[in-house]
Amino acid sequence: MSACPDNSHLIHAFLDGELDAANTEAFETHLKTCAGCAAELAALQALRARIAAPGVATPAPEALRGRIEAMIAAETAPAPRRRAVSLPAVLPWGLSGAFAAVAASLAVVATLPATAGLEDQLVADHVRSTLALHLVDVATSDRHTVKPWFNGKLDFAPPVADLAAQGFPLVGGRLDYLDDRVVAALVYRRNKHVINLFVRPLRPALRLPVANASRHGYSLLRWTEGGLEFWAVSDVEPGDLAAFHRAFAARPGALGTP
């Protein structure tokens, strides 16, 4: 059974949705009376289903994705260097680990209209990372690997801790962008959920209290420590994010993590 010779191209255009409304209608009418064209169309639709079946298309290997990420990083101009934030310089502002933990347990709820645009960016960065496009540049649960990896890529040193014992295993780290500036993103897991912890130098004018917010179903928690600003973003419950903050603030050697 085959299509009428006059309609052989029409069948394909019909199948591909490339016919205008008038021709679509005309062809649908024709299909009702032409068994040959109807059978041909059915065969083409079955073929389409076989091609669309899983396993026909091959996804890109992860190693290739990694090489392309590295290429993008190598080809990208470093962000304009701003005042370098070195740890000793900011120590007087710093909270001790214990004090930070107390501050976290208080977890002041505040709305921060000034940071609304930033929160949208953070959620967008988080979502993009979890689409498996770019979760981590350096994948390891070893903080001694992650921390040096940031050296030379950032003009500040983000503290890195593995919080697996508290239920937040470290997955790795990557570079991300906030307000057109390169920032550190530490990636943690909570069960099946991803927590992105964005770290950047604190702008002195922006020393705000611990605050949380939510955007499109994602929770955000902001705090500051040692001259750095931290934003945790995840789809976990806000309570889990607060627990994450407590665990992070109480990490061994907080504020001077070797």
Added chain:
Amino acid sequence: MGRILSFRNVRASSPDAAAGRASPPGSGRRPDDSAPALSAAEAQRFRALVLPHLDAAYGFARFLSRDATLAEDIVQDAFLKAYRGFAGFRGGDPRAWLFAIVRTTFLSTTRGRTTWADPEATEAIPSEADTPEAALLRQGEAASVRGAIEALPEPFREALVLRELEELSYRQIAEVTSAPIGTVMSRLARARQMLLAALREEGEP
């Protein structure tokens, strides 16, 4: 069969092959001497617009080259070109733009290594390694469909993959392959007929 097989052999045995992989065209340039590096904001835009199509680009390159390793090289080189030429991307569907680069990269990569100059010339010369008979020996329905697609001559294979797997419109396929829309339609119709016939044969041993 000869040309495509010899191409594979050349690639596997030539001492140039490894060097060619290590330094694809253009990559010898350092970002700091001639190519102006993109800003962090542009890099972010590239990640958001182009990088999501990595799997699609790889799938296309894989069917074009019929070689997993070569497909990786083509895609990596294409992404480098795409990134360096990102300033020239003027909106539209980033996939069609990226596929055109992948295709150009494929053609330039293979031109230097094979005797085939005109891709149309391979129309009647399917690769022996990928005939439906060979595909039949592989395991699984998906593998046999993949094998049958790989056995299609190049212009037909390309049109079919861009339409069925990448879901480009006729107009986009015409742009990517630099062919008139009428030609795209003919190739697509022919590709489907050949594929149906191959899979039907396979189903009736």
